[in-house]
Amino acid sequence: MAEAAGVSRSAVSRAFTPGAYLDADKKERVLAAAFKLGYRPNALAASLQGARTNLVGVVSGKRSNPYDGEWIVRLVAELNAADKWPIVLGGNGADTEQDVFSVLHYPLDALIVRGGSVGPAVIENCSKLNIPVILSGRVLEAPRIDCVYTGNHRGTELATDMLLKKGRRKFAFIGGPAGWNSAQERQTGVSDRLVQEGLDLLAVRNADYSFEGGAEAIASILAETEIDALVCGNDAMAMGALSYLRHQTDLDVPEDVSVVGFDDIAMAAWPDFDLTTVRNPQDATVFEILRLLESRLSNPDKPGEISRLEPELVLRSTH
Amino acid sequence: MAEAAGVSRSAVSRAFTPGAYLDADKKERVLAAAFKLGYRPNALAASLQGARTNLVGVVSGKRSNPYDGEWIVRLVAELNAADKWPIVLGGNGADTEQDVFSVLHYPLDALIVRGGSVGPAVIENCSKLNIPVILSGRVLEAPRIDCVYTGNHRGTELATDMLLKKGRRKFAFIGGPAGWNSAQERQTGVSDRLVQEGLDLLAVRNADYSFEGGAEAIASILAETEIDALVCGNDAMAMGALSYLRHQTDLDVPEDVSVVGFDDIAMAAWPDFDLTTVRNPQDATVFEILRLLESRLSNPDKPGEISRLEPELVLRSTH
DNA sequence: CTGAAAGCGCTTACAG
DNA sequence: CTGAAAGCGCTTACAG
Numbered sequence: 001m002a003e004a005a006g007v008s009r010s011a012v013s014r015a016f017t018p019g020a021y022l023d024a025d026k027k028e029r030v031l032a033a034a035f036k037l038g039y040r041p042n043a044l045a046a047s048l049q050g051a052r053t054n055l056v057g058v059v060s061g062k063r064s065n066p067y068d069g070e071w072i073v074r075l076v077a078e079l080n081a082a083d084k085w086p087i088v089l090g091g092n093g094a095d096t097e098q099d100v101f102s103v104l105h106y107p108l109d110a111l112i113v114r115g116g117s118v119g120p121a122v123i124e125n126c127s128k129l130n131i132p133v134i135l136s137g138r139v140l141e142a143p144r145i146d147c148v149y150t151g152n153h154r155g156t157e158l159a160t161d162m163l164l165k166k167g168r169r170k171f172a173f174i175g176g177p178a179g180w181n182s183a184q185e186r187q188t189g190v191s192d193r194l195v196q197e198g199l200d201l202l203a204v205r206n207a208d209y210s211f212e213g214g215a216e217a218i219a220s221i222l223a224e225t226e227i228d229a230l231v232c233g234n235d236a237m238a239m240g241a242l243s244y245l246r247h248q249t250d251l252d253v254p255e256d257v258s259v260v261g262f263d264d265i266a267m268a269a270w271p272d273f274d275l276t277t278v279r280n281p282q283d284a285t286v287f288e289i290l291r292l293l294e295s296r297l298s299n300p301d302k303p304g305e306i307s308r309l310e311p312e313l314v315l316r317s318t319h
Numbered sequence: 320m321a322e323a324a325g326v327s328r329s330a331v332s333r334a335f336t337p338g339a340y341l342d343a344d345k346k347e348r349v350l351a352a353a354f355k356l357g358y359r360p361n362a363l364a365a366s367l368q369g370a371r372t373n374l375v376g377v378v379s380g381k382r383s384n385p386y387d388g389e390w391i392v393r394l395v396a397e398l399n400a401a402d403k404w405p406i407v408l409g410g411n412g413a414d415t416e417q418d419v420f421s422v423l424h425y426p427l428d429a430l431i432v433r434g435g436s437v438g439p440a441v442i443e444n445c446s447k448l449n450i451p452v453i454l455s456g457r458v459l460e461a462p463r464i465d466c467v468y469t470g471n472h473r474g475t476e477l478a479t480d481m482l483l484k485k486g487r488r489k490f491a492f493i494g495g496p497a498g499w500n501s502a503q504e505r506q507t508g509v510s511d512r513l514v515q516e517g518l519d520l521l522a523v524r525n526a527d528y529s530f531e532g533g534a535e536a537i538a539s540i541l542a543e544t545e546i547d548a549l550v551c552g553n554d555a556m557a558m559g560a561l562s563y564l565r566h567q568t569d570l571d572v573p574e575d576v577s578v579v580g581f582d583d584i585a586m587a588a589w590p591d592f593d594l595t596t597v598r599n600p601q602d603a604t605v606f607e608i609l610r611l612l613e614s615r616l617s618n619p620d621k622p623g624e625i626s627r628l629e630p631e632l633v634l635r636s637t638h
Numbered sequence: 639c640t641g642a643a644a645g646c647g648c649t650t651a652c653a654g
Numbered sequence: 655c656t657g658a659a660a661g662c663g664c665t666t667a668c669a670g
Contacts, residue, residue, distance in 0.1 A: 005531075007657095008656070008657050008658080008659060009647090009657085009658090010650090010656065010658080011647080011656070012648090013648070013649055013650090014649095014655095014656085017649085021655050021656075022655080022656080023655070023656085034473065036443045037447060038443075038446075038447025038448045039446075039448075040420075040423055040448075041424060041426050041647080041648070041649095042424065042425075042426055042646095042647055042648065043424035043425050043648095044363035044364075044367075044372075044425060044426060044647085044648090045363075045646075045647035045649090045662085046647085046648055046649070047648090047662085048363075048364060048367075048647080048649085048661085048663060048664090049648060049649040049650070049661080050649085050650090050662075051648095051660055053363075055406070055425075058407075063392045063393070063396065068662090069389075069390075069392055072392070073382045073388055073391070074382070076407070076409070077382065077407070080408055080409070080414070080415075080418050081414070083421065085408075085421070085422055085425070086406065086407055087374070087404050087406055087407075088377075088395050088406075088407045089395070089399055089404075090395070090396070090399070090403050095399075095400070096399075099399050101359075102402065102404070103404055104359055105359050105360060105361065106361075106362050106363060106374075106404070107361055107363060107494075107663095114648080119659080122594060124357075125357045126357075127357075128357025129357045129358075130355060134439075136650035138533055158645070162652090181624045184660035185421035205616075211586075211589060217457065222538075233457050239589075239591075243590050245587060245592050247590045247655095266530075267530075267586075270558075270562060271562050271565075271566045272558075272562050272565075272566075272591050273591070274593070280517065287350060311639080326640095326641095327640070327641050327666080328641085328642090328663090328664080328665090329640065329641060329642080330640070331640080331664090332663095332664070332666090333639095333640085336665085340640075341639080341640080343639085360664070360665095361662095361663055361664065362664095363663085363664090364646085364662075364663035364664035364665090365663085365664055365665070366646085366664090367645085367646035367647060367648090367663080367664070367665085368664060368665040369646075369647080369648055369665085369668070370664095370665080381655080401649070427649095434649090480670090522659090555643080585642050592666055
């Protein structure tokens with residue numbers, strides 16, 4: 001490249017460095033030659049000199065949860081807008097953690113992790129490598145880890161409270177994969193509130209956050225238990241359950257049984273579902289991730305920050 | 320790292336290179352030190368030596384089309400499984416092309432591009448930089464460009480044919496963004512078949528491939544035209560139109576009007592829509608992309624390959 | 639089998 | 655204002 005333009009290596013470098021001193025003529029010559037050859041400076045070679053790579057790892061959850069799909073698409077868009085380039089992992093379940101280790105071979109500016117997609121080993125490795133980690137949907141108090149989360153317990157508590165006021169007494173809950181923190185918290189949000197009224201959760205099922213999973217779970221519940229309120233760990237399962245109730249049973253929603261979801265994904269508002277749900281504020285989540293990222297990058301050694309977002313009840317027609 | 324293990328740089332490198340000669344003891348020492356420090360060889364520094372980066376750019380379309388969302392999630396999962404690491408772009412519309420130029424600063428093994436998300440300038444730049452390009456959902460005959468696409472024209476022709484046999488005569492079409500190839504081809508698939516029967520498309524609208532766009536488009540059509548068959552350029556718009564017909568009009572689907580989509584996204588099969596549609600085979604598309612990628616990588620100079628996938632009519636309950 | 643040296647594509651002091 | 659040199663973290667011939 002340098003010889004193509006008939007200048008020194010340094011000159012080429014300066015031509016692409018905003019604010020660097022370089023004769024206008026010479027700069028023009030470099031840019032012209034670059035255009036002709038399709039040349040652009042190798043960002044990775046530059047990073048060996050200490051520049052940021054602007055590469056961030058993004059680890060999402062399983063692909064059965066549409067909320068995760070929306071999360072990743074929005075996050076990618078915002079990251080792009082901030083000139084950060086996401087290397088995306090996830091969707092294939094079991095091997096995700098191994099994949100993260102592979103991606104740690106690249107000099108990442110940061111790693112953004114959704115929910116419970118990876119374990120503590122990954123995070124420990126990142127801190128050894130000095131790669132900041134931002135957790136979305138999970139909390140971890142650690143030296144230089146930042147977190148954004150929505151009050152899960154509070155969210156389903158709000159839903160349960162509303163349902164109780166409406167006179168519901170026979171509650172069931174369909175949660176995400178057993179063992180996940182968020183799934184557990186959403187469940188206890190219901191059960192803790194019920195206990196205050198001297199009530200129990202009559203039935204609990206765990207599914208995979210998918211539409212089909214929700215439909216199967218409600219079928220299994222109805223085979224054994226009579227209920228008048230169903231709270232679900234996410235919207236997709238709530239929609240699956242709602243669909244099953246409407247098409248496979250004589251039960252009327254909301255006349256006989258109330259259905260409430262969690263997340264407020266785009267589809268929840270479609271007239272065909274019009275799902276009452278708990279908003280897990282996605283805009284705010286993505287916005288916070290970006291804010292925490294910039295803030296961490298400009299001040300790598302500051303203490304970890306934990307940002308809590310408040311859930312909000314969205315009343316539509318299924319409660 | 321070398322001094323931490325008390326060995327030479329070369330030894331460290333060999334410890335991480337499968338099949339390289341290195342004393343077992345020494346190797347163990349290197350690996351132990353690496354584990355302790357969280358060290359892993361910088362893949363980018365390695366790439367300066369000529370190794371592949373295993374980084375591939377993935378450019379998706381606007382985020383309003385759920386099919387693109389499914390495409391990206393599946394593609395990412397398959398790429399991960401093949402130890403390729405996708406830098407994902409897109410979702411924010413206008414600036415996508417500029418973003419691609421930015422990402423071309425990284426040494427990519429290949430660029431995978433969905434539909435009409437970027438123009439010819441990007442592709443030309445890639446060929447100058449010797450970065451292979453794989454196009455999904457669009458065809459471009461060029462030296463070293465590979466393409467996968469589904470027969471759009473054939474797809475809507477199949478749908479139209481079925482509708483005609485059912486006795487439908489008054490057709491409308493809701494297409495994707497005006498000017499997009501795929502949108503145009505899907506439209507002429509309908510109109511060409513109608514012409515054979517001496518029929519015309521009574522109404523055409525262009526929307527943004529979203530649910531809401533479909534609902535607005537059908538409203539606008541019904542305000543001016545009486546129809547008995549609606550073909551849509553994708554499922555999301557078909558579902559939006561279907562939803563509008565069911566909730567905002569007295570028209571019965573399929574009694575009074577048939578609705579057919581395109582893509583066969585997961586939701587189309589949900590009982591709440593049960594949409595008759597044209598399958599745009601996603602598994603096969605992603606599979607082909609991976610195949611073309613491997614094949615191109617192992618034989619960079621072979622001629623461009625164009626892989627056509629056949630659409631298939633999926634009959635459900637809305638026709 | 640293994641170390642020292644060269645070199646990948648850059649940028650950043652350092653001289654001029 | 656700008657070139658020559660050093661060095662970022664690696665790997666790959668090249669000697670031994």
